[in-house]
Amino acid sequence: MTAxxxxxxxxxxxxxxIARRARATAAQMHPELSLVAYTILAHIEEQQGCRAxxxxxxxxxxxxxxxxQVAALERLGLIERRVDPSDHRVQVLHLAPHGNEILTTARASRRETFEERLAAWDQGDLTRFADDLVRYNADAASHP
Amino acid sequence: MTAxxxxxxxxxxxxxxIARRARATAAQMHPELSLVAYTILAHIEEQQGCRAxxxxxxxxxxxxxxxxQVAALERLGLIERRVDPSDHRVQVLHLAPHGNEILTTARASRRETFEERLAAWDQGDLTRFADDLVRYNADAASHP
DNA sequence: TCGGAAGAGTTGTAGAGTGCAACGATATCA
DNA sequence: TGATATCGTTGCACTCTACAACTCTTCCGA
Incomplete structure (x- = not known):
């Protein structure tokens, strides 16, 4: 076995x-928000509206x-659908006010968890780890 | 926003x-082996037999x-159950010959994928990334 | 020694998440 | 105008999962 x-x-x-833990703790992130739901909300916010x-x-x-998933989020009042005026096939998804609140709360809770976990890491360690993860994901995306 | x-x-x-990608590609790892199944086989081999x-x-x-999951793996002929002679409540799980073959194949295929993905990383990068991941998982385990 | 507590594993049930296939509505282009 | 493509929904089937109730076995204290 080589190094x-x-x-x-x-x-x-x-x-x-890591993947296993993400699944196990997915439901615990926010009482009202599964991991997928959280991810969708975050993506909509980041993109400032997107399509399904x-x-x-x-x-x-x-x-x-x-x-x-989108239908469920709409039923919960977390997102809104707006038909694209220039293409009536398309529905552009946006955060509803309640969705914004929930996302903010969930994000804060998540950050708190990460801060506790990584409390012992100094700034150099954190930055390096973050960079490596970004690099790894970029490589994974181009070698599926 | 601080650094x-x-x-x-x-x-x-x-x-x-990473968690999302693992889920999406789980089924493609081996035609006969889900991510959970692969994980179980690997764990049994690593522990040289374990309990459910x-x-x-x-x-x-x-x-x-x-x-x-164990019942399914047994039906596929990938593992065997052996009742512990010293405690008849316990079934010790072992790899069956076919399970060993499948695990070896799946592991090789996985390693190949990782080698391609990480081809551009030099040895120092790899070791550092591996160490950081181990450290992160240890921290995550102690801060659930 | 006996009886209750605890542990290992199975099964019934219910629910979430997912993919595939078929479909309707809209848009694009020759 | 008609063929084709895109966006989204719905029916269906399947997997994975947790919880609860159960059996079988073991352990331990009175």
Whole structure:
């Protein structure tokens, strides 16, 4: 076993553990918000409005899945749909006021968790780790 | 926004992306093996046999969930159950020959994917990233 | 020694999340 | 105008999951 292979195995194993933990704690993020729902809200806010098709493409989900998630979020009053005036097939999704509140609360709660977890990391460690994660995800996106 | 908060947000976002990708590509790892199934096989091999309760505790799953997963793996002929002679409540799980083959194949395929993804990383980068992931997971485990 | 408590595992039930296929509505282009 | 493509919804089936109730086995204290 070379040092390179050892590192690759470790990375593989630890990333799997991260994925597993994300699933296990998904429901606990916010009483009213699943991980997918949170992700969708965050994406809508970040993009300042987007289409269901965009969400499906970005998160590698079937459009029917996104359609149902969006419908649920609308029923909860967290998002609004606005038909695109220039293309009536398209519905542009925006955050409703309540969605904005929930997202803010959930984000703060998440940040608090991360701050506790990473309290012992100094600024250099954090920045380096963040950079590595960005680099890894970019590589993963181009080698699916 | 402080530099520390920026790094925390990035880490949070990128880890979420990793979890999302893991879910999306779980089914494509091996035609016969879901991500959970692969994880269970790998854990059994690593521990050289383990109990269903161990799996449930380690992966934060309900024992009924593990029971069904294990039953499915047994039906596929990938694992064997051996009643512990010293405690007849316990079933020790072991890899069946076919399970060993499948695991070896899946692991090789996974490693290949990671090697491609991380081809541009030099040894220092890899080791550092692996160490950071281990450290992060340890922190996450102690701050649930 | 016996009886209750605890642990391991299974099964019934219910719910969330997902993909595929078929569909209607709208838009685009030859 | 008609063929084709895009956006979104709905019916259906399947997997994964947790909770609760149950059986079987073991352990421990009176």
């Amino acid at each position: 390179r292979n050892a590192a690759l195995e470790t990375i593989q194993r630890e990333l799997t553990a 098709t965009d969400l499906a493409a970005h998160y590698l989900l079937d459009k029917s899945t996104v359609s149902r | 520390r908060n920026a790094a925390l947000e990035t880490i949070q976002r990128e880890l979420t992306a 309760t161990d799996l449930a505790a380690h992966y934060l799953l309900d024992k009924s969930t593990v029971s069904r």
